[in-house]
Amino acid sequence: MAEIGKANSTWRRSSYSEQENCVEARSDVGIRVRDSHRPSGPQLSLAAEAWSAFTMRLHKA
Structure with a gap:
């Protein structure tokens, strides 16, 4: 996934999908999410901070 704070106009699919x-x-x-x-x-x-908190929570699960 793109680094937070660096603009990336390319849609990226999760390797876990x-x-x-x-x-x-x-x-x-910010961060945008869609159904591929x-x-x-x-x-x-989402704001970048919200996305970061969300992904950090997933890593802990």
Whole structure:
């Protein structure tokens, strides 16, 4: 995943995603997350700090 605070306009898929259950993220203005099967569908926008807290929590689980 892109480093927080560095703009990256490329959508990146998690290496942990299964083929049917994929999410993608990009960092340009904050962090945006979308369903890779619906690229023109809704996106979840998060502040970089919220994304960082979320991913850190996942690493602890």
